[in-house]
Amino acid sequence: MRQKGSLGWLKHDLTHRGPTAWLLTLGLFAFYFILYYGGRTLAGVAIPDLFTPIARALHLPSKWTFYGLLYTLAIAIGGAYVIYKYRHNRYQVIRTSVVIFVQATLAFSVPWILTIFEQPEYYFSYLWPLKMEYFYPSTILAMPLPFILFSLLGSLIMVPLLGIFFGKRWYCSWVCGCGGLANTAGEPFRHLSNKSSKAWAFEKWSIHITLFLSLVTTAFVIASWGVGENYPAFSEQAASLRSLYGFVVATLLSGIIGVALYPVGGTRVWCRYFCPMAAILGLVQKFGRYRIRVKDNMCISCGMCSTYCEMGIDVRAYAQRNQDFVRASCVGCGICAEVCPRGVLRLENRWRRDPQELSMDALLNETYRG
């Protein structure tokens, strides 16, 4: 239903896949296209480089720093809105503050300051396989030892360990910049995620295929570094695989598709369907402590939880069947618990084995707990 007043239709339109939403998506596509390809010539057409002059005018080293600044501003402004909106909920206030802090420091200022001190631009908030380069030998060898240690131990030990204790949320909704943008500037679009079981089935395939590709690419690149001198053809293959992965996953899926689809596809398209880091954390999460607890027999099936789940999890299906659960895709943003008008849900870190990933048909068999 539209709002009253002359601008009423606009509000409705933007957050419900109307023409305004599509225009915004188109605008974001154009933004990313010029950001990535500005200054280059594609198929004989010169793409104007709009952002380098702006960056120069602002005395920023490159258009990428300018993009980082925009990104950080989006998270800070969106984050302020989210903190205000959920000011009565301390989980949301603390989580969002951490997200803003991490973005402003680890993902923006620290790498910039590092370059001032003539160190490599290093992002402590990004890890392999989200940041594939951090496992590529050529990149690793260019780094000082502490960064190498952080890259290796961070990905191989810290990520799974924290995942076991706190679920995937410690990264996906507290640290990661992709999740950070989704949970702040993306807040008005979180309800647009696809809740169908078809989307769930698709996600299971797509995310694990991306994970597989990232593993294969990493393995090829490392192998070609080790034996490349003897097998130039293999080296060439590895290099083209590396650039193909970089283009399809890093540029297309995480940047362009991931953000530009916010107004029409919801905020976590990248995180849900493609992010290899989310795939690993999701597998870890299944064996860890994190879960969503459901208060028995209290759900009124209103569906606010499912509507506002940015990962498209049908939370209501579990809640109305009194089923504690954890889904691999759950990023623990905590909005389902926040919007529940009956306080049925709670995020918990507790060792207790519950059935997980129940199919919708299995859920139909769970019933009243007397």
Next chain:
Amino acid sequence: MHVVIVGNGVAGTEAALAIRRRLDPSRARITLISEEHPYFFSRTALMYAYMERMQRRDLEPYEREMYRRQKIELLHNRVVDIDADAHAITLDAGTTLSYDRLLLAVGARPRMVPFEGLDEVKDGLVNFVSMQDLDHCERLTWSTTEAVVLGGGLIGVELAESFIHHGLKVSFVVREPYFWPAALAAEEGELIGAEIRRHGIELIIDRELKGIESDEAGRVSGVRLSDGRHLPAQMLGVAIGVVPNVDWLREVKTVPVLGRGIRVDRSFRTSLPDVFAAGDCAEIGGEDETPLLETIWYSAKLQGQRAASAILGDEVNYAPPIFYNSSKFFGIEYTTVGQCVGVPSGTRSLYRKHPTRPITQRILFDEARVLGFSMLGSRWDHTLLQQWIAERRPLSYVREHLHRAQFDVEFGRVDLTKFQEEERTL
């Protein structure tokens, strides 16, 4: 076996799913009939759809595909006749459908009293009980600047909150001296009253509706109150409770025994053979008992499941679990368990109030044990509170363990030591 279920609300749908859980399609054919909406939807979320927080499709708890997979046949039609001797029903479309077991889960509709001027009203009366009410509200909101809500209960608050969302000027008329004495003590009622006023609603207590005024077209134009005051209104929400939807049953060929609702025994059998009833429309109890009419979501869901057992031939002796209910008044969450109003005199009450925030707890108890909890403003695990009542725990035990029943969000746990306490005998 062919089970026909009339009404696809929570009781009817739960019954259908419970039957399918036990009998596969080769052993039971299940037909679910509704004239309201072809698919089960969440009545409790109508306000969120009206407030644009949800879309219509979000109201449906099950994917439409589910009914096909579970082989539950859906009919969007109205039942006009029941012939229990022939085991057949007739639909509005004229078709006859035979059944082996019939479950009536036809729910309730808003209660209405013959206010002065009601006969002239053709448009502008609204409620939040059916999908049609939602259509109705959405259609009328455009041409409304002032609205009146009558009746201090849950649906009344939902209507008032939704009207405020749409920028209407809202007056909320409550007959009682404070908000919802049927469930809340005076202090809590006043706390909710303050919350209602804080959102810009004029809460008018201790007044009744005297008459409804309408314009030439029959659209509501205002109301008159018992003190002579006139309130202009283009929408009037009359939320003074619901009554079982049984009037249509007085005209069918074989009429089941009716009280306020459809009379059923504790295994949900009506007076007609192989005809059952459950949910808001069912009035449960034997000959010499006070009939039990539960019109809340939780009861309807449980009754639907229990009625399904009875239909499948199990011994069922329905007794409601220890009462509990929950709600949310604007930002204030409410949980109640056990007996909190209408308690015998001499019952003691412990009232705990947060010094600054709108958070309160009331525990009712006697010398031996706790009887009920009425909690506002923070989240509680009602199952633990229920357990303490069932275990007949004394107040001292409950006070010591109260924190265990808190269900607040992470980092948001309310510090229970800060509360001001007041004990009194009722």
